[in-house]
Amino acid sequence: MLHDFLYRVWALFRRDRLEREMDEELQFHLEREAEKAQLVGETVEAAKRRARLAFGGVESVKEECREARGTAIVESWISDFRYAARILRNSPGFTLAAVFSLTIGIGANTAVFSLLDRVVFRPLPVERPDELVILNLWQDGKASSFSYPYVQELSRRQSALAGIFASADFPLKDMVLRRGGTPDSAAGRLVSGSYFKVLGVQAAAGRVLNEADDRAGEAGVAVISDRFWERQFQRSESALGETLTVNQAQLTIVGVAPKEFFGEKPGSMPDLWIPMSQQPKVMPGDLLSARFVTWLIVMGRLEDGVSRQAAASSLSALAGELGRFTIQSAGAGKQSIVLEEGGRGLEELRRDFGKPLRLMMAMVGLVLLIACFNVATLALARGSARSREFGVRLALGASRTRLMRQMMAESILLAAVGGSLGAGLALLGSQALIGLAGEGRPLSLAVAVDLRMLVFTGAVAAASTLVFGLLPAWMASSWLDPARSLGGESRTSTAPRRFVTGAQSLMVLQIGVSLAVVCGAVLLTRSLESLRHQDFGIRPAGLMLVKIPLELTPAAMKRQDLLRGEVLERVRGLPGVRLAAVSCCGPFDELARTGKVVSEGGDRVESDTTRFVHVSEGYAETMGMTVVAGRTLSATDRKGATQVAMLSEYAALRLFGQGRAVGKRIAFGDKFDGARAMEVVGVLQDARFAGPRDEFKALVFVPMAQQPGPVTSISVRSSGGLSLAAEIRRILEQTAPGVGLGSITTYESVIEQKLHTERMLAFLSASFAAMTLAMACVGLAGLMSFTAAKRRREIGVRVALGARPAQLIVMLLKQTAALLAAGIALGAAGAFAIGQAMRSFLFGVAPNDPVSFVAGACALGLAGLWASFLPAWRASRADPLESLRVE
Amino acid sequence: MPPERLELPQGTLELLILQTLETEPQHGWAISERLNQRSDGALQVQQGSLYPALHRMERRGLIRPDWRVTDNGRRAKYYELTASGRKELKAETASWKKLTAAVALILSPKEI
Numbered sequence: 001m002l003h004d005f006l007y008r009v010w011a012l013f014r015r016d017r018l019e020r021e022m023d024e025e026l027q028f029h030l031e032r033e034a035e036k037a038q039l040v041g042e043t044v045e046a047a048k049r050r051a052r053l054a055f056g057g058v059e060s061v062k063e064e065c066r067e068a069r070g071t072a073i074v075e076s077w078i079s080d081f082r083y084a085a086r087i088l089r090n091s092p093g094f095t096l097a098a099v100f101s102l103t104i105g106i107g108a109n110t111a112v113f114s115l116l117d118r119v120v121f122r123p124l125p126v127e128r129p130d131e132l133v134i135l136n137l138w139q140d141g142k143a144s145s146f147s148y149p150y151v152q153e154l155s156r157r158q159s160a161l162a163g164i165f166a167s168a169d170f171p172l173k174d175m176v177l178r179r180g181g182t183p184d185s186a187a188g189r190l191v192s193g194s195y196f197k198v199l200g201v202q203a204a205a206g207r208v209l210n211e212a213d214d215r216a217g218e219a220g221v222a223v224i225s226d227r228f229w230e231r232q233f234q235r236s237e238s239a240l241g242e243t244l245t246v247n248q249a250q251l252t253i254v255g256v257a258p259k260e261f262f263g264e265k266p267g268s269m270p271d272l273w274i275p276m277s278q279q280p281k282v283m284p285g286d287l288l289s290a291r292f293v294t295w296l297i298v299m300g301r302l303e304d305g306v307s308r309q310a311a312a313s314s315l316s317a318l319a320g321e322l323g324r325f326t327i328q329s330a331g332a333g334k335q336s337i338v339l340e341e342g343g344r345g346l347e348e349l350r351r352d353f354g355k356p357l358r359l360m361m362a363m364v365g366l367v368l369l370i371a372c373f374n375v376a377t378l379a380l381a382r383g384s385a386r387s388r389e390f391g392v393r394l395a396l397g398a399s400r401t402r403l404m405r406q407m408m409a410e411s412i413l414l415a416a417v418g419g420s421l422g423a424g425l426a427l428l429g430s431q432a433l434i435g436l437a438g439e440g441r442p443l444s445l446a447v448a449v450d451l452r453m454l455v456f457t458g459a460v461a462a463a464s465t466l467v468f469g470l471l472p473a474w475m476a477s478s479w480l481d482p483a484r485s486l487g488g489e490s491r492t493s494t495a496p497r498r499f500v501t502g503a504q505s506l507m508v509l510q511i512g513v514s515l516a517v518v519c520g521a522v523l524l525t526r527s528l529e530s531l532r533h534q535d536f537g538i539r540p541a542g543l544m545l546v547k548i549p550l551e552l553t554p555a556a557m558k559r560q561d562l563l564r565g566e567v568l569e570r571v572r573g574l575p576g577v578r579l580a581a582v583s584c585c586g587p588f589d590e591l592a593r594t595g596k597v598v599s600e601g602g603d604r605v606e607s608d609t610t611r612f613v614h615v616s617e618g619y620a621e622t623m624g625m626t627v628v629a630g631r632t633l634s635a636t637d638r639k640g641a642t643q644v645a646m647l648s649e650y651a652a653l654r655l656f657g658q659g660r661a662v663g664k665r666i667a668f669g670d671k672f673d674g675a676r677a678m679e680v681v682g683v684l685q686d687a688r689f690a691g692p693r694d695e696f697k698a699l700v701f702v703p704m705a706q707q708p709g710p711v712t713s714i715s716v717r718s719s720g721g722l723s724l725a726a727e728i729r730r731i732l733e734q735t736a737p738g739v740g741l742g743s744i745t746t747y748e749s750v751i752e753q754k755l756h757t758e759r760m761l762a763f764l765s766a767s768f769a770a771m772t773l774a775m776a777c778v779g780l781a782g783l784m785s786f787t788a789a790k791r792r793r794e795i796g797v798r799v800a801l802g803a804r805p806a807q808l809i810v811m812l813l814k815q816t817a818a819l820l821a822a823g824i825a826l827g828a829a830g831a832f833a834i835g836q837a838m839r840s841f842l843f844g845v846a847p848n849d850p851v852s853f854v855a856g857a858c859a860l861g862l863a864g865l866w867a868s869f870l871p872a873w874r875a876s877r878a879d880p881l882e883s884l885r886v887e
Numbered sequence: 888m889p890p891e892r893l894e895l896p897q898g899t900l901e902l903l904i905l906q907t908l909e910t911e912p913q914h915g916w917a918i919s920e921r922l923n924q925r926s927d928g929a930l931q932v933q934q935g936s937l938y939p940a941l942h943r944m945e946r947r948g949l950i951r952p953d954w955r956v957t958d959n960g961r962r963a964k965y966y967e968l969t970a971s972g973r974k975e976l977k978a979e980t981a982s983w984k985k986l987t988a989a990v991a992l993i994l995s996p997k998e999i
Contacts, residue, residue, distance in 0.1 A: 026938065
């Protein structure tokens with residue numbers, strides 16, 4: 001069998017030689033046979049004749065021999081493909097349009113799915129990820145994190161899981177790394193020693209962390225990521241053993257993690273994995289013995305063959321005895337441990353991007369549908385134009401299967417070209433998508449094209465090409481009377497007209513689906529605009545933020561005084577700077593101080609979400625916040641003077657009612673304490689502090705002079721914009737050397753950063769809408785040129801009778817307009833549905849926003865008419881003599 | 888084809904070719920001559936039909952082509968048996984014998 005197969009393949013490539021040899025072999029036979037006849041006395045001519053007679057038909061023998069080589073099937077396919085390629089080359093318009101649609105449908109879908117897969121579906125790159133679980137401590141219907149003593153005790157006593165580890169990264173995303181020269185920033189993860197063992201990850205170089213590294217007092221060590229190794233050490237072996245100063249810790253590098261390993265949190269890429277024992281040196285405060293600080297994420301690995309439920313119930317039994325190692329308010333219910341599937345890691349990225357990406361996947365799925373419709377429409381329309389060709393071929397004796405095979409070859413060729421271009425587009429697209437998704441946050445995902453998706457979309461697109469390519473050939477072969485289709489334009493046959501009707505119906509469907517996509521894009525774009533241009537309560541224009549990373553060390557605290565004093569003064573003195581102020585935990589800050597606040601006498605307590613903002617004088621003015629009542633902070637609100645505060649409108653309303661806050665007193669906490677009370681001196685307009693989409697929350701502004709807080713940002717209002725950044729940087733370096741500098745950005749770009757998911761959605765959906773419109777244009781233009789070609793005779797007659805080109809164009813465009821109108825009417829329902837589907841993503845625009853619908857319909861309608869104009873114009877210019885001669 | 892000559896049952900031609908090539912490699916014309924002679928002209932293989940059979944057997948690896956120069960200095964395509972061709976010959980001969988014996992038995996039951 002193997003010989004057989006190899007022979008066929010070999011024969012395929014040695015075709016010419018085999019043909020020559022066969023000729024020679026048969027020639028030899030005939031000559032010998034003739035010689036034999038001559039021996040018995042026949043003439044040369046008679047001998048040759050006899051030889052040929054005895055042999056049989058030479059050509060048919062040759063054909064049989066070729067078949068015996070077993071390459072006939074392949075060869076006839078090759079000739080089919082050659083023919084298909086020629087046909088496609090000869091109709092470049094159709095080919096380009098079809099390939100374009102296929103490329104977009106396949107490429108865009110594969111790109112979006114590849115990202116969705118990375119973010120939502122893909123398991124962690126660790127050993128047997130399906131065994132991993134995330135532990136949640138439940139009490140009274142609320143899940144909480146773990147304290148370190150709890151984890152230690154749990155780890156010691158549990159036997160339900162093969163192993164557990166704890167990790168945390170919250171305050172460590174922006175550690176200050178000092179390695180000679182200017183301070184740099186690094187992202188770290190604090191992990192317990194069992195981390196790498198439980199995940200089943202080996203070091204690429206050196207060693208991983210182990211349980212011995214957990215012991216307090218152990219010299220500081222760290223495992224670095226491949227990327228950090230590359231960035232800081234250019235992959236030099238000498239990195240191992242080198243010591244880094246990170247915050248207050250001295251960490252010796254003991255190993256490098258594998259390249260593909262990013263930890264348990266998809267989308268993140270830590271620079272350093274640091275053992276728990278180093279916690280007090282890299283974070284403010286010692287949390288290792290703190291029972292009441294729950295800050296750790298705990299994950300574990302299931303024992304072979306033990307179910308999640310069984311392990312959870314065993315752990316919950318243990319949780320009953322471990323209560324004293326964590327927060328236990330009086331009267332609280334029993335604690336239990338719930339195990340969540342952990343094979344895909346922590347859900348942060350899934351939570352942030354899962355829903356948007358699914359929405360995009362749905363939209364891009366519609367794009368694929370549209371691409372299929374488009375190819376199908378074009379194939380059908382072309383089928384009608386080709387009915388004459390089919391007729392000729394059938395008349396010449398081509399079998400129906402042969403005709404179908406021909407069409408199949410064309411479809412496969414189209415799908416192959418579209419598929420490979422689509423793969424290219426997918427690669428570029430997924431790269432761009434990761435860039436887009438990663439903007440404004442350290443997102444680390446491998447660029448990859450998902451092969452399954454590529455194959456899937458390719459197959460769908462190929463199938464639609466195939467079905468609608470075969471349909472005309474099949475119908476032609478069963479309906480067409482070859483004689484008639486040869487004789488005239490097959491005027492009496494219903495088949496071509498049916499193709500046109502079919503193509504038009506498909507086009508209407510396509511326009512309907514397109515409208516949904518376009519309207520979806522308009523809705524998301526309008527939503528983004530209303531987020532951008534809403535009233536933030538802060539005037540963004542001309543405002544700049546200088547972020548200072550928070551370091552709670554004595555040296556850093558000393559620098560804080562400089563920031564509040566000299567640095568601020570010198571920034572205020574810069575040319576172009578109108579106002580400047582410092583603050584702690586300002587708008588959109590990752591750090592936020594929240595708590596309860598109570599009014600004197602009123603006993604009204606605002607919830608935990610009240611934010612406290614420590615500000616210098618001039619803060620409200622710098623931020624451009626409007627004073628609703630009272631005054632802003634001034635230089636007189638210094639230490640020793642009456643403690644004062646400003647409230648946001650919402651806080652003032654909740655605590656005191658409309659317009660009664662100024663002059664009243666408030667205090668932090670549950671109970672009003674006169675000794676620590678503050679007098680409300682002013683009320684400011686509500687401002688969005690947590691994020692652009694957030695509800696207004698209660699805000700309390702207190703003067704830094706009276707209640708010191710670390711400076712986390714300097715706000716600067718200027719006319720100079722970012723050109724001041726260099727000056728500010730110099731001031732910081734000169735006045736407060738050693739201070740870690742975060743970023744200097746305009747407030748507008750901070751908002752943009754916060755709107756980054758919305759921007760991604762708007763951008764992606766707009767791209768999809770553009771693709772959709774392009775495909776609708778291509779489809780309508782194609783349809784127009786086919787129908788115009790069909791009506792060529794009619795047009796010729798009309799021109800001959802004196803119709804002007806403009807009248808003809810209008811006549812042809814009416815047809816397009818009817819298709820568009822039908823499609824838009826049909827698509828209204830789809831547009832409504834997509835609006836409802838994206839309801840939760842919309843801000844400041846209703847899901848059934850009429851403006852968006854009308855805008856989408858207009859865009860689609862105008863684009864469609866515009867695209868049909870050119871072929872219609874061309875048809876109207878045709879020479880009537882030429883057109884009439886066609887018959 | 889003259890009526891007194893026998894039509895070859897399906898697949899027999901290949902067996903005959905294998906048999907012809909057992910002793911020495913031959914070219915196509917020689918095989919056709921040999922078949923003609925051995926059957927005393929009773930089996931007339933249309934000469935042309937020999938070649939598709941040869942090429943099919945070549946594809947299946949039963950015979951191997953070998954271009955040689957003939958006695959009178961002409962280049963010709965000789966075929967020789969391969970190992971699997973020999974095996975095939977043995978097996979096919981045996982099964983042919985069994986088949987003909989069985990068929991003969993059925994056709995002339997009185998002789999038993």
